[in-house]
Amino acid sequence: MSYLDLAKQAEARLRAARETSPGYDINDITTERLGPLAHVESYRATLREFWRLVALPAVDPEAAIATHNEVIRLIDEVGEPRATRLRDRWEGEWHRETGRCPRCGERGERHR
Numbered sequence: 515m516s517y518l519d520l521a522k523q524a525e526a527r528l529r530a531a532r533e534t535s536p537g538y539d540i541n542d543i544t545t546e547r548l549g550p551l552a553h554v555e556s557y558r559a560t561l562r563e564f565w566r567l568v569a570l571p572a573v574d575p576e577a578a579i580a581t582h583n584e585v586i587r588l589i590d591e592v593g594e595p596r597a598t599r600l601r602d603r604w605e606g607e608w609h610r611e612t613g614r615c616p617r618c619g620e621r622g623e624r625h626r
């Protein structure tokens with residue numbers, strides 16, 4: 515299976531996961547007058563893409579760096595401390611879904 519096929523599969527899974535478990539609740543949107551929801555969705559999708567890239571057997575450094583830069587940009591859009599709080603929650607989801615640590619991509623323990 516080619517890398518492109520794998521990426522497409524991952525994208526489809528990501529889309530399905532986003533539709534069924536958005537990972538944030540309405541309080542994040544209504545009780546904090548911070549970035550709009552679109553930024554939160556982009557932030558989540560980009561973080562997950564980054565964690566996916568890190569977990570691949572052969573990491574593509576250019577893709578990983580570009581995705582990480584996008585994560586940094588979106589942290590500014592989403593705003594702190596909200597970005598960190600959301601990331602912590604989504605890291606837990608990722609670990610439960612994949613069995614991999616989002617920080618290093620290894621199976622097993624979730625490092626913090």
Ligand SMILES: [Zn+2]
Pocket residue numbers: 615616617618619620623624625
């Ligand atoms: Zn780790």
